[in-house]
Amino acid sequence: xxxxxxxxxxxxxxxxxxxxxxxxxxxxxxxxxxxxxxxxxxxxxxxxxxxxxxxxxxxxxxxxxxxxxxxxxxxxxxxxxxxxxxxxxxxxxxxxxxxxxxxxxxxxxxxxxxxxxxxxxxxxxxxxxxxxxxxxxxxxxxxxxxxxxxxxxxxxxxxxxxxxxxxxxxxxxxxxxxxxxxxxxxxxxxxxxxxxxxxxxxxxxxxxxxxxxxxxxxxxxxxxxxxxxxxxxxxxxxx
Amino acid sequence: xxxxxxxxxxxxxxxxxxxxxxxxxxxxxxxxxxxxxxxxxxxxxxxxxxxxxxxxxxxxxxxxxxxxxxxxxxxxxxxxxxxxxxxxxxxxxxxxxxxxxxxxxxxxxxxxxxxxxxxxxxxxxxxxxxxxxxxxxxxxxxxxxxxxxxxxxxxxxxxxxxxxxxxxxxxxxxxxxxxxxxxxxxxxxxxxxxxxxxxxxxxxxxxxxxxxxxxxxxxxxxxxxxxxxxxxxxxxxxx
Amino acid sequence: xxxxxxxxxxxxxxxxxxxxxxxxxxxxxxxxxxxxxxxxxxxxxxxxxxxxxxxxxxxxxxxxxxxxxxxxxxxxxxxxxxxxxxxxxxxxxxxxxxxxxxxxxxxxxxxxxxxxxxxxxxxxxxxxxxxxxxxxxxxxxxxxxxxxxxxxxxxxxxxxxxxxxxxxxxxxxxxxxxxxxxxxxxxxxxxxxxxxxxxxxxxxxxxxxxxxxxxxxxxxxxxxxxxxxxxxxxxxxxx
Amino acid sequence: xxxxxxxxxxxxxxxxxxxxxxxxxxxxxxxxxxxxxxxxxxxxxxxxxxxxxxxxxxxxxxxxxxxxxxxxxxxxxxxxxxxxxxxxxxxxxxxxxxxxxxxxxxxxxxxxxxxxxxxxxxxxxxxxxxxxxxxxxxxxxxxxxxxxxxxxxxxxxxxxxxxxxxxxxxxxxxxxxxxxxxxxxxxxxxxxxxxxxxxxxxxxxxxxxxxxxxxxxxxxxxxxxxxxxxxxxxxxxxx
Numbered sequence: 001x002x003x004x005x006x007x008x009x010x011x012x013x014x015x016x017x018x019x020x021x022x023x024x025x026x027x028x029x030x031x032x033x034x035x036x037x038x039x040x041x042x043x044x045x046x047x048x049x050x051x052x053x054x055x056x057x058x059x060x061x062x063x064x065x066x067x068x069x070x071x072x073x074x075x076x077x078x079x080x081x082x083x084x085x086x087x088x089x090x091x092x093x094x095x096x097x098x099x100x101x102x103x104x105x106x107x108x109x110x111x112x113x114x115x116x117x118x119x120x121x122x123x124x125x126x127x128x129x130x131x132x133x134x135x136x137x138x139x140x141x142x143x144x145x146x147x148x149x150x151x152x153x154x155x156x157x158x159x160x161x162x163x164x165x166x167x168x169x170x171x172x173x174x175x176x177x178x179x180x181x182x183x184x185x186x187x188x189x190x191x192x193x194x195x196x197x198x199x200x201x202x203x204x205x206x207x208x209x210x211x212x213x214x215x216x217x218x219x220x221x222x223x224x225x226x227x228x229x230x231x232x233x234x235x236x237x238x239x
Numbered sequence: 240x241x242x243x244x245x246x247x248x249x250x251x252x253x254x255x256x257x258x259x260x261x262x263x264x265x266x267x268x269x270x271x272x273x274x275x276x277x278x279x280x281x282x283x284x285x286x287x288x289x290x291x292x293x294x295x296x297x298x299x300x301x302x303x304x305x306x307x308x309x310x311x312x313x314x315x316x317x318x319x320x321x322x323x324x325x326x327x328x329x330x331x332x333x334x335x336x337x338x339x340x341x342x343x344x345x346x347x348x349x350x351x352x353x354x355x356x357x358x359x360x361x362x363x364x365x366x367x368x369x370x371x372x373x374x375x376x377x378x379x380x381x382x383x384x385x386x387x388x389x390x391x392x393x394x395x396x397x398x399x400x401x402x403x404x405x406x407x408x409x410x411x412x413x414x415x416x417x418x419x420x421x422x423x424x425x426x427x428x429x430x431x432x433x434x435x436x437x438x439x440x441x442x443x444x445x446x447x448x449x450x451x452x453x454x455x456x457x458x459x460x461x462x463x464x465x466x467x468x469x470x471x472x473x474x475x476x477x478x
Numbered sequence: 479x480x481x482x483x484x485x486x487x488x489x490x491x492x493x494x495x496x497x498x499x500x501x502x503x504x505x506x507x508x509x510x511x512x513x514x515x516x517x518x519x520x521x522x523x524x525x526x527x528x529x530x531x532x533x534x535x536x537x538x539x540x541x542x543x544x545x546x547x548x549x550x551x552x553x554x555x556x557x558x559x560x561x562x563x564x565x566x567x568x569x570x571x572x573x574x575x576x577x578x579x580x581x582x583x584x585x586x587x588x589x590x591x592x593x594x595x596x597x598x599x600x601x602x603x604x605x606x607x608x609x610x611x612x613x614x615x616x617x618x619x620x621x622x623x624x625x626x627x628x629x630x631x632x633x634x635x636x637x638x639x640x641x642x643x644x645x646x647x648x649x650x651x652x653x654x655x656x657x658x659x660x661x662x663x664x665x666x667x668x669x670x671x672x673x674x675x676x677x678x679x680x681x682x683x684x685x686x687x688x689x690x691x692x693x694x695x696x697x698x699x700x701x702x703x704x705x706x707x708x709x710x711x712x713x714x715x716x717x
Numbered sequence: 718x719x720x721x722x723x724x725x726x727x728x729x730x731x732x733x734x735x736x737x738x739x740x741x742x743x744x745x746x747x748x749x750x751x752x753x754x755x756x757x758x759x760x761x762x763x764x765x766x767x768x769x770x771x772x773x774x775x776x777x778x779x780x781x782x783x784x785x786x787x788x789x790x791x792x793x794x795x796x797x798x799x800x801x802x803x804x805x806x807x808x809x810x811x812x813x814x815x816x817x818x819x820x821x822x823x824x825x826x827x828x829x830x831x832x833x834x835x836x837x838x839x840x841x842x843x844x845x846x847x848x849x850x851x852x853x854x855x856x857x858x859x860x861x862x863x864x865x866x867x868x869x870x871x872x873x874x875x876x877x878x879x880x881x882x883x884x885x886x887x888x889x890x891x892x893x894x895x896x897x898x899x900x901x902x903x904x905x906x907x908x909x910x911x912x913x914x915x916x917x918x919x920x921x922x923x924x925x926x927x928x929x930x931x932x933x934x935x936x937x938x939x940x941x942x943x944x945x946x947x948x949x950x951x952x953x954x955x956x
Contacts, residue, residue: 089352089396091850102469109350112424113328119472126955128632128653133808133903138939142633154606154645155620157328157424157467160401167632167645167653171955173477175606175645175653185351185396186850222855228396230341233358238412238843238888330611365716367871367892372569372664372699381872393845393884394859406871406884406892410716414845414884414892425611461616477604477649567830567874580947587828590902591806597950635806635902635945638879651955663829663874706874708819711836716890 001219003039004062005031006054008046008069010197017198026195029202030066030097030211037212039064050075059083062092063224064215067106068195070099081105089185090225093218095211098195101152106191109184110158116176117153123171125149125194127178131165136179136190136213144206150196152176158191168193179210181217186225188218240458242278243301244270245293247285247308249436256437265434268441269305269336269450276451278303289314298322301331302463303454306345307434309338320344328424329464332457334450337434340391345430348423349397355415356392362410364388364433366417370404375418375429375452383445389435391415397430407432418449420456425464427457479697481517482540483509484532486524486547488675495676504673507680508544508575508689515690517542528553537561540570541702542693545584548577548675559583567663568703571696573689576673579630584669587662588636594654595631601649603627603672605656609643614657614668614691622684628674630654636669646671657688659695664703666696718936720756721779722748723771725763725786727914734915743912746919747783747814747928754929756781767792776800779809780941781932784823785912787816798822806902807942810935812928815912818869823908826901827875833893834870840888842866842911844895848882853896853907853930861923867913869893875908885910896927898934903942905935 007027012018022029031043042062045052046069065084069076081104088094088109096106101114127144129137144166153174159182166179178193192214194201201207246266251257261268270282281301284291285308304323308315320343327333327348335345340353366383368376383405392413398421405418417432431453433440440446485505490496500507509521520540523530524547543562547554559582566572566587574584579592605622607615622644631652637660644657656671670692672679679685724744729735739746748760759779762769763786782801786793798821805811805826813823818831844861846854861883870891876899883896895910909931911918918924 085350086352111324111348111350113325113467115467115469117470117472119474121474123475124955126651130632130634130655131638131900132633133900133905133938135938151472153472154608155610156608159398159421159423160609160642162399164638164642167655169647169651169653169955172472172475173604173647174472175647177608177645182398183848183850184398188850221850221852228352228354230354231356233356233390233392233411233413235358235360236362236411238841238886363716365890369871369873369894370661370877371872372661372666374699377700393847394849395847399848399881403877403881406894408716408886408890408892412843412886414886416847416884422609422611427611460611460613477602477647563828564830589802589826589828591803591945593945593947595948595950597952599952601953629950631950637876637899637901640877650950650953652950660876662876706830706832708832709834711834711868711870711889711891713836713838714840714889 001039001063002061003034003064003066003215004042004044004054004058005034005066006044006046006051008072010071013197015198021198021200026068026197026202033208033211034215039215046072046076048072048075050077051080054080059087062087064093064095064219066095066097067100067103068097069103070197073103076104081108085109087224088187088189090228091186091220091222092224093188093220095214095218096189096191098193101191109189110182112159113157116156117174119151119172122148122199123151126169127166128169129165130167131163134163134165135217136165136210138213140206140210144210146194146201146204148199149194149201152178152193185228190214190218240278240302241300242273242303242305242454243281243283243293243297244273244305245283245285245290247311249310252436254437260437260439265307265436265441272447272450273454278454285311285315287311287314289316290319293319298326301326303332303334303458305334305336306339306342307336308342309436312342315343320347324348326463327426327428329467330425330459330461331463332427332459334453334457335428335430337432340430348428349421351398352396355395356413358390358411361387361438362390365408366405367408368404369406370402373402373404374456375404375449377452379445379449383449385433385440385443387438388433388440391417391432424467429453429457479517479541480539481512481542481544481693482520482522482532482536483512483544484522484524484529486550488549491675493676499676499678504546504675504680511686511689512693517693524550524554526550526553528555529558532558537565540565542571542573542697544573544575545578545581546575546673547581551581554582559586563587565702566665566667568706569664569698569700570702571666571698573692573696574667574669576671579669587667588660590637591635594634595652597629597650600626600677601629604647605644606647607643608645609641612641612643613695614643614688616691618684618688622688624672624679624682626677627672627679630656630671663706668692668696718756718780719778720751720781720783720932721759721761721771721775722751722783723761723763723768725789727788730914732915738915738917743785743914743919750925750928751932756932763789763793765789765792767794768797771797776804779804781810781812781936783812783814784817784820785814786820787914790820793821798825802826804941805904805906807945808903808937808939809941810905810937812931812935813906813908815910818908826906827899829876830874833873834891836868836889839865839916840868843886844883845886846882847884848880851880851882852934853882853927855930857923857927861927863911863918863921865916866911866918869895869910902945907931907935
């Protein structure tokens with residue numbers, strides 16, 4: 001399986017907290033996790049100048065994409081967003097992490113503002129599983145704890161998820177639909193809220209297992225279609 | 240209730256069939272229907288040069304929009320599409336008719352290609368109600384017949400509707416999810432497949448009642464919000 | 479609109495806390511609330527001997543039923559449960575409150591165990607609205623606070639709600655899908671978790687408004703059908 | 718994987734048409750199909766005297782159950798229905814075929830009457846796939862043809878399916894949600910409408926592939942839980 005990890009680099013990652021959480025870099029952390037499970041991973045950098053090196057060739061071979069972005073959503077080229085959305089519609093899986101709720105491809109695919117409430121004090125989040133038979137939650141028990149996380153709160157302006165897998169509880173008083181699957185065209189989307197760049201969330205065992213299971217779950221069931229479009233029938237299909 | 244009807248004018252409407260179906264014009268037919276039920280209606284023309292006269296002032300006072308377009312989707316200005324989508328997200332209702340499945344605002348709000356199969360031989364469609372308790376279907380019985388209609392067939396590349404109200408049967412062998420409600424943000428969207436410009440579909444009694452009930456159903460429940468966006472909480476909401 | 483309120487009487491209601499919360503009785507509290515909005519209300523008592531006086535005549539005239547039960551679910555007659563379920567399937571609305579999650583009619587209509595986690599220490603619940611355009615939530619803002627409530631926690635063994643309106647946050651660390659709509663047949667069901675008999679939850683203004691809006695929302699759109707059943711067609715409906 | 722096939726024997730199967738369609742017996746046909754793919758299959762007979770030999774031991778080892786019944790739904794013991802439903806709620810998969818729409822376990826799990834319209838003239842059904850990325854539809858193309866089938870038509874009184882995979886078109890003018898997935902508790906249910914006992918539907922290649930893929934899809938993701946029930950928490954889970 002070919003996986004492309006698009007991960008923004010921002011100054012917050014170069015802070016002491018950022019470097020402590022991910023000395024190797026957040027993007028490298030995710031890429032290494034996937035590589036260790038025999039995924040063929042390409043790591044792509046995004047920054048204030050946009051996404052670097054995500055060529056058509058790479059995109060058209062990608063089975064599953066991971067997307068982490070925060071400060072520089074606006075720098076992502078609209079034509080690239082169109083291409084990514086179209087590949088999802090044709091079957092590619094995609095996992096949006098944390099602040100990617102506000103990324104262009106996520107909003108393009110969902111059609112809503114994806115706005116939310118937020119607070120950054122490093123509080124505790126407990127993610128309760130509300131769909132215990134879901135493949136993404138397999139073996140992870142009733143909940144997942146994240147000791148320090150940025151709060152994301154409802155109302156989260158998304159369409160009703162096709163599969164609501166996790167709801168997060170935050171110490172400060174909020175709830176959040178933090179683990180959601182959406183189907184768009186032939187592709188599957190998974191959104192997962194934990195993962196602020198200054199907390200080592202992606203080092204937590206259960207979160208790592210979840211990300212791997214999400215990768216497998218959103219992978220194309222029947223490949224990625226070459227194209228989608230209207231089809232003209234001249235005559236009755238059945239007399 | 241303020242309703243804005245955006246209706247394309249194309250050469251097919253000037254054909255003999257088009258003029259026989261709607262001597263007054265398809266847009267006028269819809270506008271008159273709504274006016275007769277005390278809606279405050281503004282009729283807006285679209286053509287190969289785009290949408291004419293849909294000012295910010297009109298848009299910002301619209302409770303429900305109707306959209307019929309076919310040949311000139313590409314001429315609709317992207318900035319206008321953004322504004323319409325944002326008003327739906329804030330609470331405006333919108334009804335997309337027939338070939339508007341391929342319009343920019345519909346695709347922007349749903350995030351899929353909205354592609355389908357089609358055949359234009361004027362065959363019979365019977366729309367079966369699969370949600371008999373739905374307000375849009377009130378009093379309309381088990382099905383609605385349209386003697387001559389353009390066939391639209393599955394797979395219809397839309398997200399799973401939040402409410403699937405009607406499924407169409409076509410004589411030539413196809414089925415179609417032809418009456419669907421989607422919620423996007425605080426707004427409701429209704430898509431209804433019948434209504435090719437050369438058949439007098441919008442003269443059928445049951446279809447007329449359905450369009451009026453759809454207008455009322457998608458109207459804002461709690462007004463249209465001034466803006467939507469992320470909200471920052473500095474401290475715990477609950478100690 | 480004819481509303482039938484079925485409310486259990488149990489010894490906990492006769493405790494000091496129970497009498498302080500509802501000196502008039504919890505069932506009377508709900509009945510009076512509805513009466514004040516011009517509902518034609520019949521209050522029915524349930525206890526360890528079952529449901530008293532819910533005759534076929536009363537049932538067959540009921541548009542909306544409210545159900546509150548806790549200790550004596552097992553005493554409810556199975557034949558009565560069948561009748562209630564069948565009337566919901568034909569169009570009657572029903573609101574299940576608090577511990578009615580474990581009542582026979584609720585489980586009969588949903589097909590799951592409806593089990594959950596619980597803790598009774600009178601902690602704070604905040605119910606966040608995740609569907610701001612829903613008629614049940616109209617005018618109630620982003621959340622509803624209940625200062626002292628029994629905790630109900632996930633996993634809540636229910637089918638995915640057709641409309642998830644509220645998610646509760648509990649001080650002790652849990653979340654709960656506490657405001658849910660289900661469609662079954664032509665009828666609508668609303669479940670709402672707050673309302674333990676020793677806390678004056680149904681005296682809270684927002685909760686009262688919500689209950690009234692729920693009553694209107696689940697009321698039959700097109701009346702209650704006389705019967706539902708398979709229908710035999712001898713010949714083709716369309717040649 | 719342990720699969721239990723419960724199949725009714727009725728007089729219609731002993732008719733010339735029945736014997737021509739399935740000389741080996743309809744139940745044997747399904748059992749052999751599954752055995753050939755390395756399922757460990759137990760075939761159980763049902764008839765006017767009920768279900769024969771479905772012991773607790775067999776049930777408690779079953780991963781996936783298939784259920785075909787028609788004339789003798791009423792003979793199935795209610796206590797057995799309870800046990801089957803409880804095992805589905807705990808994780809067992811179940812596939813209901815054709816006239817099993819009216820079986821007790823199906824109605825118990827869905828909570829509706831599951832009534833429909835029907836006509837038995839052996840007309841053509843074409844099942845259109847409306848969820849092309851679904852594992853049950855993998856490799857089966859846009860539609861499945863069944864040359865001769867009993868018509869089942871809408872309105873089909875079921876809750877909105879969690880996953881609507883196929884919609885059937887019937888030559889005589891009806892449509893039907895004929896391939897539906899429901900989640901109940903930790904278990905998955907698949908309903909598939911084709912399969913009247915006098916037509917050799919289960920000999921069609923695509924139908925056979927679909928049944929095998931359905932079996933795999935509804936199989937438990939995380940095993941079958943020993944029991945489900947409410948859980949009492951004495952103290953705050955999080956301080």
